[in-house]
Amino acid sequence: MDSNRPNRADRGGNDAGAxxxxxxxxxxxxxxxxxxPSRTVPSPGTPPSGSVPSVVPGRPRFAFVPVYLRNLLxxxxxxxxxxxxxxxxxxxxxxxxxxxxGRLLEQVDGTPYITYLAAGSVCMSTAMAASxxxxxxxxxxxxxxxxxxxxxxAPMTLSDVLVAEWLWAATKGAFSGLAILVVIFVLDISxxxxxxxxxxxxxxxxxxxxxxxxxxNALARGYDxxxxxxxxxxxxxxxxxGVYYPREQLPDWISSWxxxxxxxxxxxxxxxxxxxxxxxxxxxHLVVLGVYACLGxxxxxxxxxRRFAR
Amino acid sequence: xxxxxxxxxxxxxxxxxxxxxxxxxxxxxGTMTAVDGLGFRVSRxxxxxxxxxxxxxxxxxxxxxxxxxxxxxxxxxLLGEPIPAQAxxxxxxxxxxxxxxxxxPDFTVTENLVVYGRYFGLSRAVLEERIPALLEFAGLxxxxxxxxxxxxxxxxxxxxxxRALVNDPEILFLDEPTTGLDPQARHxxxxxxxxxxxxxxxxxxxxxFMEEAERLCTRLAxxxxxxxxxxxxxxxxxxxxxxxxxxxxxxxxxRDWLRHNDPLRWCTRHEHVGETLFAYCTDPSAMLAALSDLxxxxxxxxxxxxxxxxxxxxxxxxRD
Numbered sequence: 001m002d003s004n005r006p007n008r009a010d011r012g013g014n015d016a017g018a019x020x021x022x023x024x025x026x027x028x029x030x031x032x033x034x035x036x037p038s039r040t041v042p043s044p045g046t047p048p049s050g051s052v053p054s055v056v057p058g059r060p061r062f063a064f065v066p067v068y069l070r071n072l073l074x075x076x077x078x079x080x081x082x083x084x085x086x087x088x089x090x091x092x093x094x095x096x097x098x099x100x101x102g103r104l105l106e107q108v109d110g111t112p113y114i115t116y117l118a119a120g121s122v123c124m125s126t127a128m129a130a131s132x133x134x135x136x137x138x139x140x141x142x143x144x145x146x147x148x149x150x151x152x153x154a155p156m157t158l159s160d161v162l163v164a165e166w167l168w169a170a171t172k173g174a175f176s177g178l179a180i181l182v183v184i185f186v187l188d189i190s191x192x193x194x195x196x197x198x199x200x201x202x203x204x205x206x207x208x209x210x211x212x213x214x215x216x217n218a219l220a221r222g223y224d225x226x227x228x229x230x231x232x233x234x235x236x237x238x239x240x241x242g243v244y245y246p247r248e249q250l251p252d253w254i255s256s257w258x259x260x261x262x263x264x265x266x267x268x269x270x271x272x273x274x275x276x277x278x279x280x281x282x283x284x285h286l287v288v289l290g291v292y293a294c295l296g297x298x299x300x301x302x303x304x305x306r307r308f309a310r
Numbered sequence: 311x312x313x314x315x316x317x318x319x320x321x322x323x324x325x326x327x328x329x330x331x332x333x334x335x336x337x338x339x340g341t342m343t344a345v346d347g348l349g350f351r352v353s354r355x356x357x358x359x360x361x362x363x364x365x366x367x368x369x370x371x372x373x374x375x376x377x378x379x380x381x382x383x384x385x386x387x388l389l390g391e392p393i394p395a396q397a398x399x400x401x402x403x404x405x406x407x408x409x410x411x412x413x414x415p416d417f418t419v420t421e422n423l424v425v426y427g428r429y430f431g432l433s434r435a436v437l438e439e440r441i442p443a444l445l446e447f448a449g450l451x452x453x454x455x456x457x458x459x460x461x462x463x464x465x466x467x468x469x470x471x472x473r474a475l476v477n478d479p480e481i482l483f484l485d486e487p488t489t490g491l492d493p494q495a496r497h498x499x500x501x502x503x504x505x506x507x508x509x510x511x512x513x514x515x516x517x518x519f520m521e522e523a524e525r526l527c528t529r530l531a532x533x534x535x536x537x538x539x540x541x542x543x544x545x546x547x548x549x550x551x552x553x554x555x556x557x558x559x560x561x562x563x564x565r566d567w568l569r570h571n572d573p574l575r576w577c578t579r580h581e582h583v584g585e586t587l588f589a590y591c592t593d594p595s596a597m598l599a600a601l602s603d604l605x606x607x608x609x610x611x612x613x614x615x616x617x618x619x620x621x622x623x624x625x626x627x628x629r630d
Contacts (some may be wrong), residue, residue: 058402058430058477066428073425074416146412152378153406154429154477155398309379310339 059155067151067164071141075172087179090125094118094180097244098189109246111275118189119271120243122180122198126205127263130173131234134213135226137172138165142217158308159301166210166297173206184274192276201273204289205266211296212262218303242267262292326353328387329481329512330375335384337370337536344370346536348384352529354480357503357513359523359530359544361620363629367536368516369409372485375514376401389480402430405474409485411466413458419445419469420454423476430477440476447502448472464495471502482506484515488522500526520617524548534624544616551619553578553590556612557597560586563606576600583626590614 060066098114098121108116141147148161181198184190216229240250240258247255247264258264265285272279279285330352337345345367352358360368373379375386377397386393391400414422420441427437445451448468453461461469467487474482487503488496503526507513517523523530524544532540540547548554557577564587573580576597577589591597594611601609 056398056402059398060428060431063429066425066431069428070414070425073421074414077416145415146408146410147414149408149410150406150412150426150473151429153376153401153408153474154426155402156429157398 056155063156063160064164064167067156067161068168070147070151071164071168072171087176090121090128090176090180091183094121094183114189115274116271117244118180118184119274120241120267122177122184122202122274123205123241123263123266123270124238124243125180126173126177126202127209127238127266128173128234129176130169130206130209131213131230133169133172134165134210135217135220135229136223138169138214138217139220139223139226141165143220158305162214162297162301162304166207166214166300169210169213170203170206173209174202177202177205190274190276192274194273194276194278197273198270200286201266201269204286204293205262207293208262208266208289208296211293211300214300215296215303218300218307237261237263240264242271262289265289326355328352329354329389330358330514331385331387332371332375333385335371335374335386336382337367337374337379338382344536345374345381348533348536348538350531350538350541352481352512352514354512355507355510357507357515357526357528359527360514360516360533361518361520361523361530362516362533362539363518363624365629366533366624368533369485370536371533372483372514372516376404376406376483402477403480405477405479405482407467407470407474407482407484407487409489411470413466413469413473415458418455418457419450419461422458422469423473426473427476432477437476440478444472444475447475447505449498462495464491464498467491467495467499468502471499475506479511481512481514484513486517486519487515488517488519496522520615520620524616532620532623539623540619547619548614548616552614552622553592554614555591555594556614556618557589557591557594557601558586558610558612559589559601559607561604561607563604567604567607571600573597581626588618590618 055061094114094117098117102113102117105113107113148158151161152158178199181195181202185195213229216226220226237258238244240247240254241261241264242258243263247258250258259268265288268282269279269285272282328351330350332351333349335345335348336343348367348371350358350360360371362368370379374381375388375393377386377388377394377400380394388397388400389403391397393400414425417425423441423444424434424437427440432440442451445454448471450465450469450472453465458466458469471482471484471487474484484503488499491499500522503513503515507528513526515522515526527544529543530541530547531538540551542550564585568582568587573587573589577591577594579590581588589597598609598611601607
């Protein structure tokens, strides 16, 4: 345990208030006795952290699962303390801007401002929470606590760890986005049945920003590096992606360029859904987000592999 | 120097089943060659020490052996598996105690073991059966619900050892197992490791703490600049490589005395380091007599240790 960790990021960064069951975590894949006959052919030249046959005695069948469960267990232990702070921030932003600014603005794009803001708020809080987890928290586990190193001493590969971290950061993002969704419903900001269709949008946003975040994690030398990512990448992206105001308010050259950003793609799908309208051809944005997510994860794997080869 | 070799000190012929075989291992990072043609062999039931100064390539060797790095050249067989091709298969039967304990600070003692056991695909039932015995072995039964930050350094290290045993490994790798521990904690760790060897486990440890190597290891290899310098049983190495007695001479009159006396009259080898003269002798009595009436010199006589061998082979230069 490292006392000079500036930020107890593993204590749950942007935890949203998703309710966790109090039951025991699901049991991992059954133990494989090491007397199992060998069924895999040794393939010389396989890189040490590359893909391995799934049936290796003494190795879990879906090896990323116990790593994911490890992160879930930490979150469950610390959730109560962190949920308040982490659900509070996006919630305050939504309510303060939505009701405060909403009083001044009659309507934006033909809807009350808080309803307009709600869609952006869901996407933004998902993106922020996933990024926070993939940067600060993953970095704690990779570099500061050396958790990844001890996992790799077991019959695990770097791919197992990365897949688990990717899915976990996306999960944390989803917790946050879903919490905002619940607030939207409870406060009657919107009760459109289409709200349910936001769930796949939230999942894609989580995976996308988790993947991109892990790229920067692989390059980081310390926590300071992430400040640049948040202030120079994420914050500007939020302001040009149509979270707070329509992108059309921006100069043309910015708005056309910004429409390709992952957060803008997500907001374009989410907004009609909150307003109870089908998003029409914006559905294909989910496909583009999927491509961003996979490219991000592929690059993150490459960069992390390079980091661990030293 | 030739000493009559006590047959009991000669390295045992390697007939036992090898659990680790390394040949011609080479690994460079950029222009820096960390491991340079290293080869050694560990048999089942041995406690094997990998010794060397900082930067000698010990930790890189350990990572290569575990398949966490790809070698540039050479062959590794761990428990019969080719490494790194079948590293996962081998690591399922191996325990590792890393230098930084890397315990999960957010978990209790027991949770650390449960979570780690899952990485080996162990079921809850197997873990519930194993963990009490592991805690007992590590002397942590009373601490099973304690948080990691409530543990002392020695307790953390014992927990890391227990964690490395969760999969009931055949071979245990320890990277500097007692660095930073006080003598009480260190002796307890040594005792636990001896008990593992007596239960038939094979141990491979790296250390630059010679007393540890001398006490624990049945055989050891000295590595420097990524190359094997020496290999053998600790007692055999001391007997073979160095004179049995050492005189350490200090005091204000040392420089003056050295100007008029050649220590080689009484000893076979000597070093003058800073304010101290180290004289290595087969029979120290003549030199002791020569120094006895000089009040300005302080003389300490001791038996040669592995540390003397180590310093002879790797030099006294600082490795930072």
